[in-house]
Amino acid sequence: MLVLEYKVKAKSNQYKAIKEAIRTVQFIRNKCLRYWMDASKNTKIDRFALNKYSTELRNEFKFVKDLNSMAVQASAERSWLAIKRFYDNCKAKKPGHIEFPRFQKDNRSVEYKTSGWVLHPTKRRITFSDKKGIGELKLLGKWDIHTFPVKSIKRVRLVRRADGYYCQFSLNVDCVDTQPKTGKKVGLDVGLNSFYTDSDGHQEDNPRFSRKAEPKIKHCQRRIYSKEKGSSNRRKARARYSRKHLRVSRQREEYAKRLARNVCLSNDIIAYEDLRIANMLKNHCLAKSITDASWYQFRQWIEHFARKFGRLAVAVPPQYTSQQCSKCKRVVKKSLSTRTHVCICGCVLDRDENAAINILLKAIEILLKAKNTEGHSEINASGVGTSTLLGASLVEQVLTVNEESSCLDC
Incomplete structure (x- = not known):
């Protein structure tokens, strides 16, 4: 899957219509969740039962009926995803506290499937044809969506962020760009100093x-509490505060994306630690x-x-x-404050470099x-199949490209 994102330019009444559609999605999801909580004691509730219940909501509430039928169905699917995650x-027997599905109060998106929207022939405008009154929206961005057929678009999502509204297109295409082999391999040790x-x-x-943006973020946060509750000035101060956090999250993503791309382009095998970040x-x-x-x-x-470049990424136990x-x-044995590895064998290395070599x-x-085991061998790796051809070098293995996550774009 490939996700392309455009910023949306519209009139104020269209923004209100998008906001109303997003609130409707939240209402449907919460009603489906309540239906599951009440009815699951007596009968088995699955995704098909929730889809059927969403149809009943369309007949009961006019503002739900105004939303496209496939968008209503996608909203019910969201509640089922939360329920299924809880069951799984x-x-x-996931360790720690397993969260029960909770009611949503901050939904920020509405998702359409293959109906309810029409893309302009220039593919720079999109029109939503349900009764919410969204109408035609202008798309601002540099992604070349005109190079893909309209039939490949499986989902269209309107997302609200701190700096405006965005339109995402989920395309059913293979994003593969196999690069020539470099013959190199690398181990990566993430840290806090570097x-x-x-x-x-x-x-x-x-x-x-x-850390660098923290003084400005705290300043914006203090400005919120200096404004009167419910006033437009307080709402504007909250918007400024949200934009500061959005900027930091985008900086992190772009930095991680650039480094990961460079590492995968310059190496055939990339090894990293299988860290449990939630526990840390x-x-x-x-x-x-x-x-x-x-x-x-x-x-x-x-x-x-x-997966995209046909490389081999291997997660190893830390x-x-x-x-x-x-x-x-x-x-x-070393404490966290000891930054140099010194062994009696004469090996003196930076602590993180020594760890990176061990990871590789x-x-x-x-x-x-995995190579020496006969038949199929399961390995904790991305960008490679579960079986390895005997007699082939590690770099010359037959790689299989898995389907990409819908939340990642190229």
């Missing part, structure tokens, strides 16, 4: 976008710094570009990658085990 976590350190000793600076955030002393570093987002982009000597495999060695060991 219970079956898998964004990451690779097995060659190269370090990327940690930009700390949130329980350390209240480091939670803000870990969030600011956006390690999980960097991993997502690594896996995305590995145990003892920092403590073990990369030369003699002896365990040298673990990845190669995993791939060799």
Whole structure:
């Protein structure tokens, strides 16, 4: 899947219509969730039952009927996704507290399927034909959507953000750009002093976008409380505060995307730690710094570009990658404040570089085990199939491109 995004330019009454459609979606989702909570005690509720219930909502409420029928169905599907996630976590016995599906109060998008919208022949305008009154919207952006057939568009989503409204197109196309082999492999160790350190000793600076923007964000937050509740000035102050956070999130994403793309272009095998970020955030002393570093987002982009460029991304267990000597495999215990690895075998390396080498060695060991095992072997890797051809080198393996996540674009 490929997601293209345009900014929407419209009149004030059209923005109000989009906002009303978004509120309708939230209403449908919450009503479906309440229906599941009440009816599941006596009967089994699945996605088809929720779709049927959404049809009943169309007959009962006029403002629901004004929304396109497929958009109503997509809203019911959202509630089923929350329910299914709860069921899956219970079956898998996920450690920690498993959250029960909650009612939504801050929905920001409305999703249409293959009806309810018409794309202009120039593909620079889109018209929504339901009775919400959205009408024709102008699309601002540089994505070349005119190069794709209209039939490939499976979903159209209107999203509200702090700086305006956006229109997203989900296209059913394969985003593949196989690059020539480089014969290189690299291990990556993410950190807080530097964004990451690779097995060659190269370090990327940690930009700390949130820390740098924190004084301005706090200033905007104080301005909110100095305004009268319910006033237009307070609403404007909240909008300024939201835009500051939006800017930081975009900076993090673009930085992670650029680094991940460069790493995947210059290496055939990319190894990284399979970190449990949610567990690490329980350390209240480091939670803000870990969030600011956006390690999980960097991993997502690594896996995305590995699939796109035909590379091999391997996640390895993080145990003892920092403590073990990369030369003699002896365990040298160190605290977090010790930044240099010194072993009795004579190996003296930066702590993060030593960890990156261990990560790469673990990845190669995993791939060799998968290669030497007869039949199909499951490995924790992206951009490669679950089976490996015997007799082929690691770089010359037959790679299979998996379907990309709909939340990632090229």
